[in-house]
Amino acid sequence: MLLLVGLVLCLASARALTTFPQKLQVGNLDEDVVVTCNTSEQQVTWTLNGELEPMAELVAEGRTLTILGLDLPAAGNYSCWAGSVLLDTTYVVVRSTCKERMNVSCQAESYRGSFRCSWRAPSFSVFRARLTRSNGSFGDWVHVAGRGGGFSASFADPSFCPFAEELHPLQLHLEGLSDNSFLSFTIHFFIRDIVRPDPPQELTVRRRGGRLYLAWAPPASWPLPKSYFALLYRLQYELPDGAQADEYLEGREETSLREGARRVRISCRDPNASPTWSPWSAWRDLETARPRGPAAR
Template identity: 30%
Template sequence: MKAVLILGLISLMGAKGLEDFPQSYVVAKRNSTDAVTLPCGTTTKNDVTWTFEGQDVEFNGRISTDGPNLLVKYVDKPMLGKYTCLSEGETASTFLLMEVEEEEELDSFFSCRARSYYCTFNCIWHHKKYRAVRLGLGPNCHDGGNECQWFKGTTKSQDERFHFDLTHSLKPFAEERSRLELTVEAIKDYTFLQRTKKFYLRDIIQPDSPQIVSCQKGSSDINVNIRPPSSWPMPHSFFSLEHEIQYERKDDGELHCHQDSSSTITIPLKITKLRVRSRDSLVRSAWSEWTGWTDSTCSTKLTH
């Protein structure tokens, strides 16, 4: 297996391992017969000595040298951690991490959403056991290229998930010919998870909730006027939305739904409450969240 050497963020050490991405690290598969190389990053390479977590490295069938560098194979958990080389008073450290063996599908704990076709979208990492997560956008990120731009997530105390705000260079009016490529990396202690997700921007579109502008009562029906959310791109004739209105009838208390691409939707007069949601009518995107319930005049918001 090829060693993956990536320059990243400054390393932070916790009591049980890494809390953030170290500046230099190598990822190995567990018990692989293929040796990985831990490079000595000092400017001089004379009389190099190596330590592991502050103790002299014991050379054996698993650990050997190749010039100033260290070769490691048959990697297992006790071998993971911080390796430091020393040459003429200068030191440099590299962390040996182990690839996560779990085969969980990325979509089971990671999701992305774009509110519109403009240049931003957001992603959420739901897997709580990882202490550090980052995203790289573009094909250069999977192999740890220096040209990759990494996005670091922020956590919110109420849910402990990692939230990411990303930017892309796609043009809203252009035909989408290529997929976005996201590289997701996560660290827990000294284990390393990497997954790649490819998708078209249209696949993650989910508009914000629309606005109910007014309800005009007639003799037998109500015309509900709906406006796209302020975050939705213009002109609306090009970026059209389909609306779904849900309402509760007075006579039987049952919920009914009606879908229409018009900005005005007609529903029966005798209702107790209504709400609306929208989606991109061309690509049939995910539906927005529902608006809050409102009464038949659209002037009073209801709590249920």
């Protein structure tokens, strides 16, 4: 499932951070930001990114430092010192204001309350995410792995009940960080809208009464009982001329095979909710299952 979210992605950055700083402060572009040193010392000195660099837009007073008109060069790691002793550190970033569209794709393999989301955000080096569960409680922040500008993470709602109607959507809150900018957004969705089953399994071809029959089993990850979590199956045949023909079956796990077909594969989906089909199973060759020669008659 693709969720289109309005995001801030126009601020370029070096990808220096690998995790969220313990103490983070977000300010608006061109607005003043006050950073406070968590100490009992009355007078401290400040460094920005490890360098003692007095600037006209920085005003120090006691345990506070005011950044006048926060901009990208002023973002970074602010540390306060008593002589050579480090007292406190605050990472200051700019809340982004230039918005673009970004696709967030979330997918669940069944109704067990677990799912996986992925997205691309090349301008940001690290993300974290937190799930608001179906019972209203908050999950812990989850560090999101990133590679080549792509991010993905798995989540689970232990309070999710597969037999109950989903009355309220889940909420997934994401925060992204670069060395100088910050974004925050929330996506809302129902599990029923992002379910994509795994392929059916255990495909077997049997000959009975002069005809071939295909049998299969639901995906191992699909919940039980079958009577409650029925599946719609789609069989796709490849014919001798290379054409393909489809057949649809609901709630069944066996069918006689189409005469003359060379091979068959099968997919499935929830007929009552998500319209997304599972990936196809591997093709099953039917030529080798047919009897050959007079002795087989």
